Amino acid sequence: xxxxxxxxxxxRKFDETRKIEAKAGVIKKADxxxxxxxxxxxxxxxxxxxRELHPRHMQDPKTGILRCNYNMMPxxxxxxxxPGPSRRSKEISMVTEKALGPVMDLKDYPNAVVxxxxxxxxxxxxxxxxxxxxxxxxxxxxxxxxxxxxSAISIGVIDNNIVxxxxxxxxxxxxxxxxxxxxAMVPSTGEITLLQMDGRMTKENLLEGIKMVKPVLKNIAExxxxxxxxxxxx
Amino acid sequence: xxxxxxxxxxxxxxxxxxxxGRKKDEYRKLEIxxxxxxxxxxxARVKCGDTEIIAGIKLSTGTPYPDSPDSGVMMVGxxxxxxxxxxxESGPPRIESIETARVIDRGxxxxxxxxxxxxxxxxxxxxxxxxxxxxxxxxxxxxxxLGGLAALAALKNAKMVELKxxxxxxxxxxxxxxxxxxxxxxxxxxxxxxxxxxDPTHEEEKAVDxxxxxxxxxxxxxxxxxxxxxxxxxxxxxxxxxxxxxxxSQELRKILNEALAK
Numbered sequence: 001x002x003x004x005x006x007x008x009x010x011x012r013k014f015d016e017t018r019k020i021e022a023k024a025g026v027i028k029k030a031d032x033x034x035x036x037x038x039x040x041x042x043x044x045x046x047x048x049x050x051r052e053l054h055p056r057h058m059q060d061p062k063t064g065i066l067r068c069n070y071n072m073m074p075x076x077x078x079x080x081x082x083p084g085p086s087r088r089s090k091e092i093s094m095v096t097e098k099a100l101g102p103v104m105d106l107k108d109y110p111n112a113v114v115x116x117x118x119x120x121x122x123x124x125x126x127x128x129x130x131x132x133x134x135x136x137x138x139x140x141x142x143x144x145x146x147x148x149x150x151s152a153i154s155i156g157v158i159d160n161n162i163v164x165x166x167x168x169x170x171x172x173x174x175x176x177x178x179x180x181x182x183x184a185m186v187p188s189t190g191e192i193t194l195l196q197m198d199g200r201m202t203k204e205n206l207l208e209g210i211k212m213v214k215p216v217l218k219n220i221a222e223x224x225x226x227x228x229x230x231x232x233x234x
Numbered sequence: 235x236x237x238x239x240x241x242x243x244x245x246x247x248x249x250x251x252x253x254x255g256r257k258k259d260e261y262r263k264l265e266i267x268x269x270x271x272x273x274x275x276x277x278a279r280v281k282c283g284d285t286e287i288i289a290g291i292k293l294s295t296g297t298p299y300p301d302s303p304d305s306g307v308m309m310v311g312x313x314x315x316x317x318x319x320x321x322x323e324s325g326p327p328r329i330e331s332i333e334t335a336r337v338i339d340r341g342x343x344x345x346x347x348x349x350x351x352x353x354x355x356x357x358x359x360x361x362x363x364x365x366x367x368x369x370x371x372x373x374x375x376x377x378x379x380l381g382g383l384a385a386l387a388a389l390k391n392a393k394m395v396e397l398k399x400x401x402x403x404x405x406x407x408x409x410x411x412x413x414x415x416x417x418x419x420x421x422x423x424x425x426x427x428x429x430x431x432x433d434p435t436h437e438e439e440k441a442v443d444x445x446x447x448x449x450x451x452x453x454x455x456x457x458x459x460x461x462x463x464x465x466x467x468x469x470x471x472x473x474x475x476x477x478x479x480x481x482x483s484q485e486l487r488k489i490l491n492e493a494l495a496k
């Protein structure tokens with residue numbers, strides 16, 4: 001299939017992510033914390049809990065619950081983001097909970113909550129995935145029982161080409177079809193815990209993208225684990 | 235707060251020591267770094283002990299207030315993110331964060347730090363609006379002083395945004411600096427028992443009887459004040475607190491200037 005898109009704006013290979021940095025234990029007050037930076041997109045995550053859940057009607061006597069809160073700082077985007085929850089941030093908070101939930105086991109903490117606060121200081125696309133990666137490190141750092149890491153990235157489809165980790169410039173390419181597929185995976189099992197998509201693509205694009213993303217996410221999981229190990233070397 | 239911890243802090247202070255071993259008028263190690271957020275017109279990160287704050291400046295355009303048609307608008311916002319401390323909750327801003335924002339705002343506004351007349355694009359129609367957002371990542375006390383320093387550093391670091399047909403081109407910045415002249419340094423002095431301290435940790439803040447924030451300019455004049463805490467202050471207290479604030483502001487100004495010169 002011929003394609004008009006042959007070169008990525010920043011010169012990356014199609015399966016190449018932006019530069020990733022991860023660090024655990026960055027917020028002292030928190031029970032667990034991390035930051036995850038991919039390109040310019042920077043997410044901080046702080047975990048508090050397990051602690052008593054308010055409001056009480058949300059308490060579950062059978063298990064503790066995971067509560068995520070995604071927020072963009074006002075100066076994290078080209079145009080100022082009004083403080084406070086928006087429809088977008090509420091939805092992302094919810095899908096983040098669903099992305100992390102499958103690896104959590106909170107049944108030892110009935111009526112409790114594990115709060116995850118995700119703050120984006122700077123964004124250039126891929127912020128929900130960066131938030132999920134940061135949150136997974138922070139949860140592990142907090143010592144909450146987890147079955148595995150969760151790693152996330154956005155798959156891009158630009159004019160029938162699969163590319164990893166779309167940046168802001170690529171998201172806004174015009175003239176050709178662009179699709180953005182944020183995906184989160186449990187790396188050891190390949191279970192997909194987050195899948196969203198906007199843009200336009202074929203089913204083949206999707207399946208090819210999922211195939212291509214697996215080694216990339218395994219690599220991200222290694223970076224996440226290394227961040228945790230490095231904390232104890234300091 | 236736990237009365238025993240309060241007594242403990244108080245007893246230690248009587249002997250001239252603080253729980254972390256500092257002297258009463260000693261700041262923790264202060265680090266200021268500017269230009270840390272590429273999406274912001276100006277930004278700064280301030281670390282002091284375990285407290286870490288990010289401030290960012292965003293510009294936009296809007297209509298001026300009717301009573302000052304040729305002046306730009308400046309606003310300081312602070313959100314006490316639930317990330318920063320287990321005691322903060324999500325939801326609408328609470329009185330603590332409103333006070334912090336307003337005290338920082340007042341220092342900058344009353345000192346005329348920003349030349350708002352230079353932010354007028356078309357009199358009565360269009361002016362620049364400067365939004366200063368101060369967000370703690372980790373809160374271990376002294377948010378007003380450190381937030382104020384972060385705001386000043388970010389303002390000094392800020393560049394103007396390009397304008398095309400009266401619309402700002404977000405993401406495109408000119409080489410021109412935001413018109414920032416003086417730098418009011420806020421210093422909060424806390425009174426615990428009969429002792430005065432600066433740069434409190436979060437624990438010390440909870441043991442406070444009274445506090446006074448003083449914003450000091452380069453020539454040691456004062457441009458804003460705010461008293462907090464439940465106990466009253468005597469004339470002598472105020473005299474001593476302002477003296478200490480002026481003295482500390484000179485130290486802080488030096489650190490800020492060094493960070494900006496980098």
